[in-house]
Amino acid sequence: xxxxxxxxxxxxxxxxxxxxxxxxxxxxxxxxxxxxxxxxxxxxxxxxxxxxxxxxxxxxxxxxxxxxxxxxxxxxxxxxxxxxxxxxxxxxxxxxxxxxxxxxxxxxxxxxxxxxxxxxxxxxxxxxxxxxxxxxxxxxxxxxxxxxxxxxxxxxxxxxxxxxxxxxxxxxxxxxxxxxxxxxxxxxxxxxxxxxxxxxxxxxxxxxxxxxxxxxxxxxxxxxxxxxxxxxxxxxxxxxxxxxxxxxxxxxxxxxxxxxxxxxxxxxxxxxxxxxxxxxxxxxxxxxxxx
Numbered sequence: 097x098x099x100x101x102x103x104x105x106x107x108x109x110x111x112x113x114x115x116x117x118x119x120x121x122x123x124x125x126x127x128x129x130x131x132x133x134x135x136x137x138x139x140x141x142x143x144x145x146x147x148x149x150x151x152x153x154x155x156x157x158x159x160x161x162x163x164x165x166x167x168x169x170x171x172x173x174x175x176x177x178x179x180x181x182x183x184x185x186x187x188x189x190x191x192x193x194x195x196x197x198x199x200x201x202x203x204x205x206x207x208x209x210x211x212x213x214x215x216x217x218x219x220x221x222x223x224x225x226x227x228x229x230x231x232x233x234x235x236x237x238x239x240x241x242x243x244x245x246x247x248x249x250x251x252x253x254x255x256x257x258x259x260x261x262x263x264x265x266x267x268x269x270x271x272x273x274x275x276x277x278x279x280x281x282x283x284x285x286x287x288x289x290x291x292x293x294x295x296x297x298x299x300x301x302x303x304x305x306x307x308x309x310x311x312x313x314x315x316x317x318x319x320x321x322x323x324x325x326x327x328x329x330x331x332x333x334x335x336x337x338x339x340x341x342x343x344x345x346x347x348x349x350x351x352x353x354x355x356x357x358x359x360x361x362x363x364x365x366x367x368x369x370x371x372x373x374x375x376x377x378x379x380x381x382x383x384x385x386x387x
Contacts, residue, residue, distance in 0.1 A: 108134045110160040112193070113167030115139045117255055117264035118205065121298040122164060129302035136160070138167075145189045155196045162305060164203045165193050168234075172209070175230040176352075186233035191240050197247070203305060204241040206234045206251045208289065208316065213355025216288060216320065220251075220312040220364055227353050238312070246310050250301055253316035253360060256376075256387050257294035266291060267330055267387040274331070274339045282344030284323040288357040290316035291326055291376045293386065303369055314360040319375035329377060333384050 109130070113119035114137035123137045136158060138145070143154055145167055168186050169175050175182035194202060211218050212225040226232045241247045254266040262268055274281060292315070300315045321329070324343055331337050346354045362373050380387065 107132055107162070108136060108158055108160045109162040109164060110136050110138055110155075110158070111164045111166060112138045112145060112189075113165070115260050116166055116170075117257060117259040117294050118252075118297055119164075119166035120260055121257060121294040122166065122301065125295065125298045125302065129299055130306065133162070140167075145192075146184055148188075148192045151192055152196065160200065162201050162203070163193055163197050164301070164305070165190060166205050168205065170207075170230070172228055172230045175233065176228065179229055182229060182233055186230070187236050187240070190237040194240050194244065194247070198244065200246075201305070201308065201310075202241060202244070202247045203301060204237065204247065204249050206238050206249050206312075207231065208251060208253045208314075208358035208360050209355055210235050210238070210251065211355060211358050213287075213358045216357030216359040217361050218314070218358065219361045220314055227355050231355075242311070246308070248304060248310050249312045250297075250304070251312065251314050251316075251360060252297055253290040253292060253358070255292055255294040255297055258386075265294065265387070266326070270327060270330060271334065271337070274327075274334075274337050277339045280340045280342055281327075282342045283327040284346040284349075285325075285343045286356055287323050287346040287354060288320050288359050289323075289326075290318070290320055290359050290362070292317035292373065293376075293379055293383075296374055296379070299371070300365060300369055300373060304365070307368060309368070313365045314362050315365050315373065316360040316362055317376045317379075318362060318366075318373050319377060320357075320359040321376060326376075329380060330387060333380070333387065 126135045169182045209231040210224040224235050256267045257265045
């Protein structure tokens, strides 16, 4: 439904979820990594993505050349509590934007939690098998997006940084939990992710966009770390945190089953990016105050 602007010098990009962690980093880094693009940062108060008629009107008016879709309900527990809303936001909004982007590229953010975590080091072609509703939503949305050959699915892991709301990055969430934990907090030694700074995710996505990549790409950190390792790494730079960290097992967690090792193989993305995706340990050594 949308088509590129007649003026080739006015390359407008829509970024949904612009107040979220990755969305905001994409907006802030556009001048550096995509200086030829004009950005419309879409937030909930500016445009309700669930009002599909309004979205269609705005898209027809703006005629963006690229849509980067970051908006989602990403907290697993929130999706479980309100499955109807989660499906609307995570699946139906994606379908609406995918239809509007029939003639232009669309970049959709997915997650390592589309996998069940039984083996780790997942490549893009591995079979998905989510353990919860959020992962199921993302799998369905991936199928919608991949129906168009020029569209791109970016699967990422937990992202770190500084969010506008102060609670979106994994480091912000951990810091808040530690402040309210009392004297001791257990962190899992048997649940693994590939954490990545959100600014590195944004940098990689802008490059993938400029290279007009389609299909699925894993964009995550180059280092697999347990929840316990991540915690030990971060508290070194948080002198105000006095909580003692102890080892725990995700298998003892009283909630629903957890995907234990959703580490992502990033070789495909690494092969075309001009700069490697970082190992979190090394990145924090050079940027100790970033988190």
